[in-house]
Amino acid sequence: MREKLLALARLAEMDDSARHIDAELKEIPQRLEELRNNVQTLETMLAQERQQLAEAEELKARQTGELKDRNEGLQRARKKAAQASSIREADAAEREVEANRRGIKEREEELGRIGQAIDAKTASLAERENDFEAAKGVLRSEEESSTTRIVELEEQRHVLLAGRDELDAKVPSAIIKRYERLKAGLTNAVIVINDGSCTACRMALPPQLTIELQRANELHQCPHCRRIIIHKSVIED
Numbered sequence: 001m002r003e004k005l006l007a008l009a010r011l012a013e014m015d016d017s018a019r020h021i022d023a024e025l026k027e028i029p030q031r032l033e034e035l036r037n038n039v040q041t042l043e044t045m046l047a048q049e050r051q052q053l054a055e056a057e058e059l060k061a062r063q064t065g066e067l068k069d070r071n072e073g074l075q076r077a078r079k080k081a082a083q084a085s086s087i088r089e090a091d092a093a094e095r096e097v098e099a100n101r102r103g104i105k106e107r108e109e110e111l112g113r114i115g116q117a118i119d120a121k122t123a124s125l126a127e128r129e130n131d132f133e134a135a136k137g138v139l140r141s142e143e144e145s146s147t148t149r150i151v152e153l154e155e156q157r158h159v160l161l162a163g164r165d166e167l168d169a170k171v172p173s174a175i176i177k178r179y180e181r182l183k184a185g186l187t188n189a190v191i192v193i194n195d196g197s198c199t200a201c202r203m204a205l206p207p208q209l210t211i212e213l214q215r216a217n218e219l220h221q222c223p224h225c226r227r228i229i230i231h232k233s234v235i236e237d
């Protein structure tokens, strides 16, 4: 058992030395995912704004057409007024002239508002397009640098974990499983103690446990923090 515990301690030490690498390897894809989401969001917003601009342009074209009709109507009404042969006809023509004038005024006001909306939308669209291009640029360069970084980290990891498989083979799989489970939630899942307390959680260990730890006949966990504890003498012998 002593040898198995020693192998486990070495293996855990090795894993600890590569922990910052594992953390970075996990973080890189998360960061890229965030950047991709950002690009995606901007793309969606851009599409919406383009759609809104297209709708405003369409409205402008429609209003412009109506303005033209009104202008033609006004000319026809004026002609009728000029050619009226009775007061009744003249009144009717005059009312038509007025109606067209009102229509023209309304269309012109509406076109003014649409024009302002189009200008504002065009400006914000240009800004959004810049943001979108910038976000794509950041994503591209991060993707490139991440690829290089991942290769670098994998190499470092490979060096740090050289011989891990041999150690792993020396530890019973039930213990490895327990270790892996603990490692998922704890830093330093295996700790080495040299006195009567847990080095990780600082709690005092029962004296009987300290004696058993020195005998190294079985696997022990700290009763307080659940970490696997191995006595220093096991490592040093």
Ligand SMILES: [Zn+2]
Residues within 6 Å of the ligand: 198, 199, 200, 201, 202, 203, 222, 223, 224, 225, 226, 227
């Ligand atoms: Zn503890």
